[in-house]
Amino acid sequence: MKIKLITVGKIKENYLKEAVNEYTKRLSRYVKLEEIEINDEKAPENLSSKEMEIIKDKEGEKILKKLSDEYIIVLDIKGKQLDSMKLAYKLRDIFSYESSTITFIIGGSLGLSKEILNKAHFILSFSKFTFPHQLMKVILLEQIYRSFRIINNEPYHK
Numbered sequence: 408m409k410i411k412l413i414t415v416g417k418i419k420e421n422y423l424k425e426a427v428n429e430y431t432k433r434l435s436r437y438v439k440l441e442e443i444e445i446n447d448e449k450a451p452e453n454l455s456s457k458e459m460e461i462i463k464d465k466e467g468e469k470i471l472k473k474l475s476d477e478y479i480i481v482l483d484i485k486g487k488q489l490d491s492m493k494l495a496y497k498l499r500d501i502f503s504y505e506s507s508t509i510t511f512i513i514g515g516s517l518g519l520s521k522e523i524l525n526k527a528h529f530i531l532s533f534s535k536f537t538f539p540h541q542l543m544k545v546i547l548l549e550q551i552y553r554s555f556r557i558i559n560n561e562p563y564h565k
Contacts, residue, residue: 409439409508410551413473415466415515416447418541430548437555445469447515459517467520470512477508479527481519482543486530494550495557497529511547513540 418424427442434440446469448462478501489497501509505528512523516539524530533546556563 408437408502409441410434411441411443411473411477411508411510412513412544412547413443413445413470413510414513414540414544415445415470416540417444418544420541423541423545426545427548430545430552433552434548434555437552437559443473445473450515450517454517460520463514463517463520464522466515466517467523470519470523471526474510474526476506477510478506478529479510479512480529480531481512481524481527482514482533482547483519483524483530484532484535484537486532488532488534491550491553491563492557494531495554498551498554499558511551513543513547515540 418427431440431442445466448465450459450462454462498509512519512527514523533543533550538546553563
């Protein structure tokens with residue numbers, strides 16, 4: 408089993424890097440984790456919607472180069488919300504019946520291109536809130552870790 412995590416933008420804050428490292432270490436008991444960071448495109452303030460789409464398309468092209476034959480879950484505010492138990496069972500079912508690799512994609516500050524959203528097998532939302540993509544990486548890794556604890560009938564904080 409393998410989890411591939413593709414994120415647009417790099418984490419700069421040390422406290423977030425430490426959290427990512429902690430969950431990466433914890434996950435190593437359950438799954439092989441591959442992290443891929445895509446450089447984000449420069450996005451000055453006051454972009455037109457057309458300029459935003461161009462930037463998302465450029466980032467999307469970089470993401471596409473990192474994809475192969477895998478189950479793709481993208482994070483998007485308009486996606487389906489699941490609780491921790493349902494996410495755990497979804498991951499278990501994907502690994503059992505769909506694919507040995509699940510790729511999660513977190514877009515940059517402008518979101519993801521239509522092409523990436525259309526390529527997704529599942530669109531997941533953690534909240535109606537907007538989170539910084541660096542923080543979202545930590546939240547996602549924690550939930551993946553929690554999912555494996557649930558799948559393996561191990562205690563987890565409710």
